[in-house]
Amino acid sequence: MLFHPTILALYAGSLMVSFLVLYALPPTWQVWRRWDLNSGSEEQLTIERKTYLISTLLAYAFAFELLSLFLYIFTAEQLHTYFVGAMCAAGSLYVNAYGYPTLILRLINFLLVGLWLIVNYVDNRAPDYPLIRKKYLFFLLLAPLILLETALQAGYFLQLKADVITSCCGSLFSTDRTLIPDTPNFLPQFPARVIFYTVMGVTIGWGSYAYRQGRGAVLFSGLSALALLVSVMSIFSFISLYIYELPSHACPFCLLKPEYHYVGYVLYLSLLGGGLTGIGAGILSPFRNITGLAVIIPALQKKLILTALILFVMFAAVVTFQIVRSNLVLS
Amino acid sequence: MGARIERQKNILDYTLAALLRRKRKNAVLVLVYTLIVFLLASVVFFSRSLQREAADLLQGAPEMIVQRQVAGRHELIPLAYLEKIKKIRGVQAARGRLWGYYYDPVVGANYTLLVPESREVAPGTMAVGEGLARLRLSAVGDDIEFRTHDGSLKELKIARIFPAELGLVSSDLVLVAEEDFRGLFGMPRELVTDLAVQVRNPKELPTIAYKIAEALPDTRQILREEILRTYDAVFNWRGGILIAILSGSVLAFILLAWDKASGMSMEERREIGVLKAIGWETADVIQMKCWEGLAISLTAFLPGVLLAYAHVALTSAGLFEPVLKGWAVLYPHFSIKPYLDVSQVAALFFLAVVPYTVATIIPSWRAAIVDPDAVMR
Amino acid sequence: MIRIVEVKKVFNAGKPNEFAAIQGISLNLEDQKATVLKGPSGSGKTTLLSLIGCMARPTGGRIWLQEREITSLPERFLTEIRRKTFGFVFQQPNLIKGLTALENALLPAYPLGEPYGDIKKRGLRLFDLLDIGPKAQSKVEWLSGGEAQRVTIARALINDPAIIIADEPTAHLDTTRSREFMDILGRLKGEGKTLILSSHDPLVFESPVVDRVIQVRDGRIESETE
Numbered sequence: 001m002l003f004h005p006t007i008l009a010l011y012a013g014s015l016m017v018s019f020l021v022l023y024a025l026p027p028t029w030q031v032w033r034r035w036d037l038n039s040g041s042e043e044q045l046t047i048e049r050k051t052y053l054i055s056t057l058l059a060y061a062f063a064f065e066l067l068s069l070f071l072y073i074f075t076a077e078q079l080h081t082y083f084v085g086a087m088c089a090a091g092s093l094y095v096n097a098y099g100y101p102t103l104i105l106r107l108i109n110f111l112l113v114g115l116w117l118i119v120n121y122v123d124n125r126a127p128d129y130p131l132i133r134k135k136y137l138f139f140l141l142l143a144p145l146i147l148l149e150t151a152l153q154a155g156y157f158l159q160l161k162a163d164v165i166t167s168c169c170g171s172l173f174s175t176d177r178t179l180i181p182d183t184p185n186f187l188p189q190f191p192a193r194v195i196f197y198t199v200m201g202v203t204i205g206w207g208s209y210a211y212r213q214g215r216g217a218v219l220f221s222g223l224s225a226l227a228l229l230v231s232v233m234s235i236f237s238f239i240s241l242y243i244y245e246l247p248s249h250a251c252p253f254c255l256l257k258p259e260y261h262y263v264g265y266v267l268y269l270s271l272l273g274g275g276l277t278g279i280g281a282g283i284l285s286p287f288r289n290i291t292g293l294a295v296i297i298p299a300l301q302k303k304l305i306l307t308a309l310i311l312f313v314m315f316a317a318v319v320t321f322q323i324v325r326s327n328l329v330l331s
Numbered sequence: 332m333g334a335r336i337e338r339q340k341n342i343l344d345y346t347l348a349a350l351l352r353r354k355r356k357n358a359v360l361v362l363v364y365t366l367i368v369f370l371l372a373s374v375v376f377f378s379r380s381l382q383r384e385a386a387d388l389l390q391g392a393p394e395m396i397v398q399r400q401v402a403g404r405h406e407l408i409p410l411a412y413l414e415k416i417k418k419i420r421g422v423q424a425a426r427g428r429l430w431g432y433y434y435d436p437v438v439g440a441n442y443t444l445l446v447p448e449s450r451e452v453a454p455g456t457m458a459v460g461e462g463l464a465r466l467r468l469s470a471v472g473d474d475i476e477f478r479t480h481d482g483s484l485k486e487l488k489i490a491r492i493f494p495a496e497l498g499l500v501s502s503d504l505v506l507v508a509e510e511d512f513r514g515l516f517g518m519p520r521e522l523v524t525d526l527a528v529q530v531r532n533p534k535e536l537p538t539i540a541y542k543i544a545e546a547l548p549d550t551r552q553i554l555r556e557e558i559l560r561t562y563d564a565v566f567n568w569r570g571g572i573l574i575a576i577l578s579g580s581v582l583a584f585i586l587l588a589w590d591k592a593s594g595m596s597m598e599e600r601r602e603i604g605v606l607k608a609i610g611w612e613t614a615d616v617i618q619m620k621c622w623e624g625l626a627i628s629l630t631a632f633l634p635g636v637l638l639a640y641a642h643v644a645l646t647s648a649g650l651f652e653p654v655l656k657g658w659a660v661l662y663p664h665f666s667i668k669p670y671l672d673v674s675q676v677a678a679l680f681f682l683a684v685v686p687y688t689v690a691t692i693i694p695s696w697r698a699a700i701v702d703p704d705a706v707m708r
Numbered sequence: 709m710i711r712i713v714e715v716k717k718v719f720n721a722g723k724p725n726e727f728a729a730i731q732g733i734s735l736n737l738e739d740q741k742a743t744v745l746k747g748p749s750g751s752g753k754t755t756l757l758s759l760i761g762c763m764a765r766p767t768g769g770r771i772w773l774q775e776r777e778i779t780s781l782p783e784r785f786l787t788e789i790r791r792k793t794f795g796f797v798f799q800q801p802n803l804i805k806g807l808t809a810l811e812n813a814l815l816p817a818y819p820l821g822e823p824y825g826d827i828k829k830r831g832l833r834l835f836d837l838l839d840i841g842p843k844a845q846s847k848v849e850w851l852s853g854g855e856a857q858r859v860t861i862a863r864a865l866i867n868d869p870a871i872i873i874a875d876e877p878t879a880h881l882d883t884t885r886s887r888e889f890m891d892i893l894g895r896l897k898g899e900g901k902t903l904i905l906s907s908h909d910p911l912v913f914e915s916p917v918v919d920r921v922i923q924v925r926d927g928r929i930e931s932e933t934e
């Protein structure tokens with residue numbers, strides 16, 4: 001186990017988020033079981049007021065998740081010096097079996113909590129809260145994932161052991177560990193570029209159509225999810241190479257370093273934001289026909305699609321700029 | 332869109348006015364909060380600075396050191412080993428090093444004696460660290476007596492004093508000529524303390540270390556990377572321990588914040604009642620409380636961080652020096668440069684601001700759900 | 709028009725201290741009329757006003773505001789309707805200390821998201837109409853009872869509501885001030901506002917401004933005079 005100020009900060013963050021989620025669980029359960037808008041009872045009023053608490057708790061949890069996602073990568077980056085063969089965050093996360101699962105779960109949870117907030121926002125706009133049971137069920141299913149994330153992260157940090165000289169024996173070049181791969185390389189270069197631009201093109205094209213016509217949001221949602229996935233893999237397989245101008249260093253995390261002008265933040269924030277709003281647009285479609293939501297949802301969907309479009313275009317533009325600017329030539 | 336921003340602006344306006352009206356009440360909280368941030372930030376900045384300092388320092392150290400071991404203990408190594416090492420492919424250069432410790436009974440401190448690679452120190456003279464000069468109250472030109480291995484006395488003249496900026500290790504350092512070193516410790520000509528090895532390609536370091544271990548089975552190899560890692564681990568570990576100790580005070584602070592937030596004065600409760608009666612919605616009041624928390628956090632966080640920065644930069648973290656540097660009597664009087672980066676601020680945010688925020692969410696919500704018709708009774 | 713049908717309000721339902729404050733009231737309140745609820749202490753006037761004013765939800769029965777049924781709305785939407793439709797004048801001024809008179813009057817408009825400049829202009833105009841223009845920047849602690857009362861009227865009017873609800877508005881005023889207050893109400897009625905008051909004060913329910921007096925007792929309507 002390593003004892004590091006930023007690790008402690010991450011523990012603190014996870015514990016806080018878990019606390020928020022745990023605190024929200026009993027009232028959520030109560031809302032889910034006992035919601036009855038037609039009742040003028042005091043219990044119903046109490047329950048209604050609890051929905052404010054739950055929304056507030058989850059809004060904070062969402063903000064903290066986003067921030068700690070980046071802090072997690074940062075910490076992994078700082079830790080790489082402790083492990084023989086790890087060159088950056090990519091290596092430190094490989095040190096044990098919990099590193100990458102934690103990261104992936106963090107991403108998923110961030111998206112899910114974001115989607116919950118979108119649904120919640122819509123539902124709060126309709127006087128009869130038509131989605132209230134659905135959204136609280138959604139949260140009941142989501143909560144264990146967030147708790148699991150805390151557990152996985154604790155597993156990752158608790159099982160970290162630095163390759164350090166101990167004073168008694170002066171351990172030697174401790175390379176008994178199998179080599180830590182710098183990057184998992186998923187895709188061969190050339191098709192990756194074609195796939196990336198095709199998926200981005202189709203997503204943006206369909207998004208513009210959906211934005212103008214006010215339909216096709218579900219497909220856009222699927223495309224956004226695909227674009228998110230393909231983009232992440234593309235960062236691994238070629239985008240990072242162009243930015244580092246090194247044909248062998250395909251690391252998705254060094255992008256966040258000052259050496260590369262923090263371009264990673266622009267890329268990841270636009271990508272995550274685009275993915276979230278894009279997926280969010282389609283999630284709402286099934287509820288379009290509910291009376292109270294018939295006006296609200298299409299209007300919000302338009303906004304979400306527009307946001308997603310702007311962010312995806314931004315992402316693609318930054319990527320293209322980096323490729324054009326790069327001195328690296330990939331065959 | 333515009334309306335939403337205006338709404339936030341109006342609510343924020345009200346919040347700030349309300350906070351200013353209750354300056355006195357929040358003063359204690361902000362003060363404690365600032366102190367907490369200051370302590371946490373000092374630890375974080377300081378352990379990071381030390382870590383960087385050590386890294387900078389080791390930049391000049393050899394990539395690999397070969398030591399001889401006898402019965403599991405560090406022994407002097409024959410210079411003859413150099414030949415075997417130089418024959419290994421990939422080794423660029425290798426040389427013997429002479430260094431050791433000398434205990435000075437006058438001040439009760441250990442000096443590190445080292446023979447520099449370049450022959451910059453003339454026999455009979457030495458260059459000393461600032462800490463040593465300070466402790467012995469000596470200046471350039473003064474003589475310092477050393478007791479040699481056979482009990483005789485040997486005087487060396489201070490030819491130079493290293494400036495304090497050079498950092499941690501040089502403080503207790505004494506550079507002497509090879510003759511003086513051997514004379515002092517009675518070390519035979521054909522032996523040295525250890526060997527420094529330079530390789531052509533750093534990637535081959537582990538392989539070469541392995542080959543040396545095979546060729547010279549009574550030696551061990553220490554890589555610079557490993558020393559660096561150890562320093563990192565030590566400094567961060569100490570920082571972590573300090574934060575763990577401070578977490579007690581953070582907890583106390585959270586309880587204070589919780590208590591403050593839930594124990595609202597009658598006056599404040601009445602105000603929220605009035606706001607709700609005249610048309611503020613629960614969400615508006617929660618929003619207001621949220622701004623309030625943010626305002627308090629910022630007023631405490633920024634000064635706390637700035638003070639900590641000053642503490643580390645100007646006084647070299649005078650408050651923790653003994654704990655974190657942990658050197659003996661001789662700890663150096665040097666100034667360290669704080670390194671500030673986003674991750675440290677984010678870490679502080681999670682250590683101080685997030686717990687505060689979490690502690691106030693629930694009381695804020697409780698305050699916000701008063702019945703709007705309460706003021707009518 | 710407000711239609712109230714068989715409205716009930718039970719406090720602490722299911723507990724030993726259960727209390728039915730409103731026990732089935734049906735009533736139609738026409739637009740642009742002044743109605744006074746009159747009755748002994750504890751008869752449920754305040755409770756009924758809070759139900760009409762969307763401050764609380766009835767335990768049973770239905771209330772229609774124009775064509776909208778508001779009984780089953782969640783609090784969020786009740787507030788939404790309330791702050792656009794109703795202006796409240798309470799028994800006590802309920803002003804927030806430390807703020808100026810004007811700021812107090814502007815508070816109900818803050819969450820509606822209008823630019824501050826616009827609200828302020830409207831507030832100053834109201835202060836002039838109510839003859840308290842010079843007091844706009846005074847702290848509320850320094851206001852006299854009558855001035856404070858007018859600030860609360862300005863506050864009730866800031867969002868330009870169609871209906872003014874006043875619960876015992878003259879309880880803390882002397883005769884002259886009470887007369888002035890009724891005059892102001894008369895003017896507001898003339899501008900087309902609906903007024904719903906509660907009071908034991910003859911000065912109020914005998915005032916020529918009032919169209920209708922409803923006698924409440926033990927949570928029921930006892931009698932009614934036009």
Ligand SMILES: Nc1ncnc2c1ncn2[C@@H]1O[C@H](COP(=O)(O)OP(=O)(O)OP(=O)(O)O)[C@@H](O)[C@H]1O
Pocket residue numbers: 708719720727729747748749750751752753754755756
């Ligand atoms: N929140 C509450 N919980 C329990 N009882 C309540 C509550 N609010 C009001 N009551 C009771 O309901 C009854 C009616 O109260 P209400 O305030 O409506 O009377 P009122 O007619 O306005 O009297 P007054 O003329 O004294 O103002 C009272 O007996 C009161 O004690």
Ligand SMILES: [Mg+2]
Pocket residue numbers: 753754755875
């Ligand atoms: Mg009353």
